[in-house]
Amino acid sequence: MTSSFQAGDPDTKAVRVAVSLPAIARSGGWLRTQSARRLGFGYALLAPAALYVALLVAVPFLFSLYLAVSDADVGEQVAGFVGLENFKAALEMDSFWIALRNSVVFFVVAAVLKSILGTSLAFLLLQNFRGKKLVRALVVIPFTLPVAISVLGWKWMYDSQFSVFNWVLSRMGLIGAYGTDAWPVWLGDPRLALIACILVNVWRTFPFSAIVLLAGFTSVPTEVLDAAKVDGCTFLQRFRHVVAPMIFPILMVGFLFDTVFTLSDLSVVYILTQGGPGNATQILPVLAYQIGIQAGNLGRGAAVALFLVPLLAPAMFIFLRNLKRREY
Amino acid sequence: MSTSALARPRTARQKERRRHLLIYLGIIPFVVIAVFPIYWMAITAFKQDPDLYRMTNIPFWFNLPPTLEHFKTLFYHTNYGAWIINTMTISVWVAVITLLTAVPAGYALARLRLPGAENTGIGIFMSYLVPPIILFIPLSRVVASLGLQDSWWALVVVYPTFTIPFGTWLMMGFFKTVPMEMEEAARVDGCGFLGAFLRVVLPVSVPGVLTAVIFAFTLSMQDFLYGLAFVAPGDQKPVPVGVPTELIRGDVYYWGSLMGAALLVGLPVAILYNFFLDRFIQGITGGVGK
Numbered sequence: 001m002t003s004s005f006q007a008g009d010p011d012t013k014a015v016r017v018a019v020s021l022p023a024i025a026r027s028g029g030w031l032r033t034q035s036a037r038r039l040g041f042g043y044a045l046l047a048p049a050a051l052y053v054a055l056l057v058a059v060p061f062l063f064s065l066y067l068a069v070s071d072a073d074v075g076e077q078v079a080g081f082v083g084l085e086n087f088k089a090a091l092e093m094d095s096f097w098i099a100l101r102n103s104v105v106f107f108v109v110a111a112v113l114k115s116i117l118g119t120s121l122a123f124l125l126l127q128n129f130r131g132k133k134l135v136r137a138l139v140v141i142p143f144t145l146p147v148a149i150s151v152l153g154w155k156w157m158y159d160s161q162f163s164v165f166n167w168v169l170s171r172m173g174l175i176g177a178y179g180t181d182a183w184p185v186w187l188g189d190p191r192l193a194l195i196a197c198i199l200v201n202v203w204r205t206f207p208f209s210a211i212v213l214l215a216g217f218t219s220v221p222t223e224v225l226d227a228a229k230v231d232g233c234t235f236l237q238r239f240r241h242v243v244a245p246m247i248f249p250i251l252m253v254g255f256l257f258d259t260v261f262t263l264s265d266l267s268v269v270y271i272l273t274q275g276g277p278g279n280a281t282q283i284l285p286v287l288a289y290q291i292g293i294q295a296g297n298l299g300r301g302a303a304v305a306l307f308l309v310p311l312l313a314p315a316m317f318i319f320l321r322n323l324k325r326r327e328y
Numbered sequence: 329m330s331t332s333a334l335a336r337p338r339t340a341r342q343k344e345r346r347r348h349l350l351i352y353l354g355i356i357p358f359v360v361i362a363v364f365p366i367y368w369m370a371i372t373a374f375k376q377d378p379d380l381y382r383m384t385n386i387p388f389w390f391n392l393p394p395t396l397e398h399f400k401t402l403f404y405h406t407n408y409g410a411w412i413i414n415t416m417t418i419s420v421w422v423a424v425i426t427l428l429t430a431v432p433a434g435y436a437l438a439r440l441r442l443p444g445a446e447n448t449g450i451g452i453f454m455s456y457l458v459p460p461i462i463l464f465i466p467l468s469r470v471v472a473s474l475g476l477q478d479s480w481w482a483l484v485v486v487y488p489t490f491t492i493p494f495g496t497w498l499m500m501g502f503f504k505t506v507p508m509e510m511e512e513a514a515r516v517d518g519c520g521f522l523g524a525f526l527r528v529v530l531p532v533s534v535p536g537v538l539t540a541v542i543f544a545f546t547l548s549m550q551d552f553l554y555g556l557a558f559v560a561p562g563d564q565k566p567v568p569v570g571v572p573t574e575l576i577r578g579d580v581y582y583w584g585s586l587m588g589a590a591l592l593v594g595l596p597v598a599i600l601y602n603f604f605l606d607r608f609i610q611g612i613t614g615g616v617g618k
Binding site for chain 2 (some may be wrong): 061144161301
C-alpha cells in the first residue's frame with residue numbers, strides 16, 4: 001500500500017472515537033481530502049481502460065472520417081485532401097449499389113427469419129419439460145461456435161458436388177442429376193448464393209434471438225403478473241400493459257446487437273463466396289475490405305465502410321435512449 | 329365416485345405425457361437444425377477420402393472405417409500447431425490486458441461515485457458497438473506504425489478494443505452487487521481505498537473476474553476480420569483465421585482436414601462460451617449481475 005493511502009489512517013481512527021455524524025460533518029477538511037482522494041483513486045483506476053478505448057476506438061473512428069476524405073493509399077504515406085471524392089466515386093460504382101442493396105436485403109430477410117425461428121424457440125423453451133437444460137445447451141451451439149469455423153462447415157455442406165443438401169434432395173427426387181441445370185449449385189448460382197449466405201447468418205443467430213427473448217420473458221416478475229391477474233386483467237391486457245412494456249427494452253437491445261453484427265459482419269460472405277459469383281453476394285463490409293485492403297485504396301475503403309453508419313445509427317440511437325432510461 | 333377418483337390421476341399423467349410429446353415434436357427440428365452442421369463437420373473429419381467423395385453412399389455414417397489421417401495431415405503438413413499456439417498466446421495476453429484495465433475501470437465506475445460515471449460507462453460500452461469493419465482500415469495504419477504488421481502481436485493490441493468495453497461493462501454490473509458495507513467496514517478498519525479494493529472487494533468478485541477472462545478469450549475467438557486484415561504470414565495466424573485462409577488453396581479442398589481443424593478448436597470454445605452465455609446476455613441487456 002502506498003503512503004498516501006496510509007496517511008488517512010489517523011483520521012479514520014479519530015472518527016471512530018468521535019463516532020457521531022455531526023462530528024464528521026464538522027471536520028469538513030477531512031471529508032474534502034477524503035473525497036478528493038476517492039476521485040483521484042477512481043480516475044487512476046479508470047484511466048487505462050478509458051485511454052485504451054479512446055486511443056484505439058475513438059481516435060481510429062475519427063481517423064477513418066479523415067481517411068474517407070483523403071486519397072490515402074497503402075503505398076503512400078502522405079495523404080492529400082480530396083473532399084467528398086471517395087464518396088462520389090463509391091456512388092458511381094455499380095458494385096457499391098449492388099452491395100448496398102444486398103446488405104439491406106440480407107439484413108431484412110435474415111431479421112424476419114430469425115425472429116420467426118427465435119420466437120418459436122423461445123416459447124418452447126419457456127415450457128417446463130424434461131431435458132430442457134440439454135436442449136438449451138444444444139440449440140445455442142451455433143451462436144457460441146466461432147463464426148469463421150461454423151461458416152467453413154456450411155461451405156462444405158454447400159459443396160458444388162458433395163453437398164449433403166443435394167444428396168437428400170436428389171434421393172427425394174426433388175432435383176435433377178449432378179451436372180445438369182436441375183442440380184442446385186448453392187454458392188455458384190447467382191440466384192441461390194445470397195439466400196445461402198443469409199441462411200448461415202440465420203442459423204448462427206436465431207438462438208441468440210431466442211435467448212434474448214427468453215431473458216425478457218423471465219425478467220417479468222410473477223408477482224406483477226399475479227397482481228394484474230387479481231386486478232382482473234385478461235391475458236391480452238396483461239400482455240399488452242405488463243409484459244410487453246417490461247420486455248420491450250431487452251428486445252430492443254437484442255435487436256440492436258443483431259443489427260450491428262449482421263450488417264457489419266464480413267466473415268460469412270467472405271468465406272463462402274467472397275462476394276461472388278459476379279457481384280451476387282457483394283455486401284458493404286466485403287466491398288470495403290476488397291477496396292481498402294486488397295486493392296490498397298484506404299480512403300475509398302473507409303468511405304464505403306462509413307456508408308454503414310447511417311444504417312447502424314437508428315439502432316444505436318434506440319440503444320442509447322434505452323440505457324439512459326434504465327435505472328441501475 | 330371411486331372410479332372417477334382413480335381415473336383422474338391417469339388422465340393428468342396422460343395430459344402431461346401429451347404435453348411433453350408436443351413440446352418434443354416442436355423442439356426436435358430446432359435441435360436438428362442447430363446440431364446437424366456440427367455433426368456433419370465431425371463425421372467429415374474422421375472419414376476416409378474415398379468415403380467422403382462418393383455420391384452413392386449414404387453419407388450420414390461411416391461406409392469405410394474411420395481414420396485419423398486428416399489430423400495427421402494437419403499437424404505434420406500445415407501450420408495448424410503454430411496457429412493453436414498463436415491463438416493461446418494471443419488469448420492469454422488479451423485476457424491479461426483486459427483484466428488489468430477493465431476490472432479497475434469497472435470498479436471505479438460502479439463504486440467510487442465519480443462525477444459522470446454513468447455516462448462514461450455508457451460511452452465505453454458504446455465503443456463495443458463500433459463495428460470492426462469501420463475501424464479496421466484506420467487500425468491498419470496504427471498497427472503499421474507500431475511495426476506490428478504481419479505478426480500476431482497486432483491482434484494482442486487490437487482485440488482489447490472490444491474486450492475492454494465489454495469487460496468494463498460486465499465488471500460494473502458485477503461490482504454493483506457487492507454490498508457497499510463491505511468497503512465501508514474495511515475503510516473504518518483502516519484500509520485505504522486501494523486496500524479496500526484489493527483485499528476486500530476483489531476477493532469476493534472472483535466469479536466476475538473469471539467471467540471477464542472467459543469473455544476476453546471467447547470474444548477474441550469470434551474475430552475474423554482483424555486477423556484477416558492484419559496478419560498475412562501463414563505461421564502467424566490464429567486458428568479461426570488460419571484455417572479458412574491457409575487450408576483452402578485454389579479449388580482443391582481438403583475437407584477432412586478443414587473440418588477437423590475447425591472443430592478441434594471451435595468446439596471447446598463453443599462449450600466454454602455455452603456455460604457463460606447467460607452472463608453474456610445479461611451483460612448486453614443491462615441486467616448485469618442479477
